[in-house]
Amino acid sequence: MSSTKEYRLLCLENPLLDIQAFGNEALLEKYGLKANDAILAESKHQDLHEELLNNYDAKLIAGGAAQNTARGAQYLLPENSVVYLGGVGDDKYAAILRDACKQAGLRVEYRVDPKVPTGRCGVVITGHNRSMCTELGAANHYDLEHLKRPDIWALVENAEVFYVGGYHFTVCPAAVMELATEAASKNKPFVLSLAAPFIPQFFKDPLDASAPYWDYVIGNETEAAAYSESHGLGLTDVKEIAKALANLPKKNTQRKRVAVVTQGTGPTIVAVQGEDEIKEYPVHKIPEEEINDTNGAGDAFAGGFCAGVVSGRSLAESVDMGQWLARLSIKELGPSYPFPKQAYSSQQ
Numbered sequence: 001m002s003s004t005k006e007y008r009l010l011c012l013e014n015p016l017l018d019i020q021a022f023g024n025e026a027l028l029e030k031y032g033l034k035a036n037d038a039i040l041a042e043s044k045h046q047d048l049h050e051e052l053l054n055n056y057d058a059k060l061i062a063g064g065a066a067q068n069t070a071r072g073a074q075y076l077l078p079e080n081s082v083v084y085l086g087g088v089g090d091d092k093y094a095a096i097l098r099d100a101c102k103q104a105g106l107r108v109e110y111r112v113d114p115k116v117p118t119g120r121c122g123v124v125i126t127g128h129n130r131s132m133c134t135e136l137g138a139a140n141h142y143d144l145e146h147l148k149r150p151d152i153w154a155l156v157e158n159a160e161v162f163y164v165g166g167y168h169f170t171v172c173p174a175a176v177m178e179l180a181t182e183a184a185s186k187n188k189p190f191v192l193s194l195a196a197p198f199i200p201q202f203f204k205d206p207l208d209a210s211a212p213y214w215d216y217v218i219g220n221e222t223e224a225a226a227y228s229e230s231h232g233l234g235l236t237d238v239k240e241i242a243k244a245l246a247n248l249p250k251k252n253t254q255r256k257r258v259a260v261v262t263q264g265t266g267p268t269i270v271a272v273q274g275e276d277e278i279k280e281y282p283v284h285k286i287p288e289e290e291i292n293d294t295n296g297a298g299d300a301f302a303g304g305f306c307a308g309v310v311s312g313r314s315l316a317e318s319v320d321m322g323q324w325l326a327r328l329s330i331k332e333l334g335p336s337y338p339f340p341k342q343a344y345s346s347q348q
């Protein structure tokens, strides 16, 4: 039996298989997709995955935003540091996910639903944009019962840091709240990613219910803008939005909230609750010819950042680790990391 002792970071969200292809404007238009977006599939998208596989030479790659983050954090941390929870089916797609996680040394504890297929995300790459269209499948059936199973809850109790992908608000907000309240009651850091603009837009209530429990909130510039708009903040400046996020009311007053907003090639913004100064950390450019695609870059950033938090690094170092891992992922196909592992060295 493996010990629960080591697993210091526990992540929760939706395990998905990415069906990723290089596409074009016509394909985006045919399915009514924006060049850079993440949405839940509707009936008009039902043929997209097949079309990507049949006509666009799509590749099957392990995805699911927080699963990418969990693999990324494990990439930087000692063996057996990270465990990931989510729902899959009992099929070949789940086997691909398990293999990728095994290679990364990530422990997964899936809720397996024998009746529902593993979730899939169609990813259309055009230039440096990626458009994602998700059929959640078995990921949508994750439930509290799994989280509260004694062997799983033992992992929760043992963990020192929690990371929840905001996409999970579409699935089981009760599980998110269970982790959030557990974190606050034990004074452990709870990290939340805003995930996509549609989360603050259309899942505002469950998102807001969790807000007092965020010790770290991570998003990109479009997610921050969507938050500002859906909450009527009237702010368009990313720094001001980061400051507003950092200063939302907080349950556990033993930790100051930190808001981190990434901006692609623009500087990463960091605001700390109660502090006037907002920090900016420029990213190191990647030569154009080394860029493969940006699918998963934000997840990789979060993975590196969380590895920093888990290992007690400073905020500046944690941001640097996030930026470093994002660079590695951008050079790979999809939300992946190079093996054999590259050793982290500070870019500062």
Ligand code: 26A
Pocket (backbone or CB within 6 Å): 013, 014, 015, 016, 017, 018, 038, 039, 040, 062, 063, 064, 065, 066, 068, 121, 132, 133, 134, 136, 167, 168, 170, 295, 296, 297, 298, 299, 335
């Ligand atoms: C609920 N939705 C829409 C989603 C996702 C998602 N992960 C969880 N839930 N939609 C897209 N993704 C994942 O985001 C990664 C890139 O950031 C994709 O699987 C992709 O790997």
